[in-house]
Amino acid sequence: MRTTAVSHDSTADNPLDRIEEVISIKDWVFDRRSDEEMAVEAPGTWCDFGLFFAWSQELDALHFSCALDMRVQPKILSNIYELIAKLNERLWTGHFAIWVDEGIPMFRHTIHCSGGRLDAAHVDELVDLARSECERYYPAFQFVIWGGRTPEDAIACALLDTVGEA
Secondary structure, X not given: OOOOOOOOOOOXXXXXXHHHHHHHHHOOEEEEOOOOEEEEEEOOOOOOEEEEEEEEOOOOEEEEEEEOOOOXXXXXXXXXXXXXXXXXXXXXXOEEEEEOOOOEXXXXXXXXXXXXXXXXXXXXXXXXXXXXXXXXXXXXXXXXXXXXXXXXXXXXXXXXXXXXXX
């Protein structure tokens, strides 16, 4: 596990402190880059996810992203934008986006943390939400990127809802 020593402002809570505690318990690799940023590598079923947390004390806001380990070629970017729009219609919290410079799809979400307060349970919920949405829709991205499928077809193939009991 990698950590970087940083000095913390004692006038307000920093939610990255809580996130660091939770991530340490999970024994995931992380890099606390500063008082405002932390990068984490989290295991997944389909790939490892790149989690990134950014804290703005001015806004009392924590921005969070979960990057999928895949790259989108510029020639299919319009199909990925269409897929993202269709996936975002299904989400209640957070949204998918693309880091255009790198061609990396990601799940993003920002939460308000009054005075920087954030408890461990909320951190777990946030990370679980992002990882579950990325796991659920990862195949749809793969169907478009590698399979050449349309966004509609990719979603239909990726999301098989089970009916009844086994």
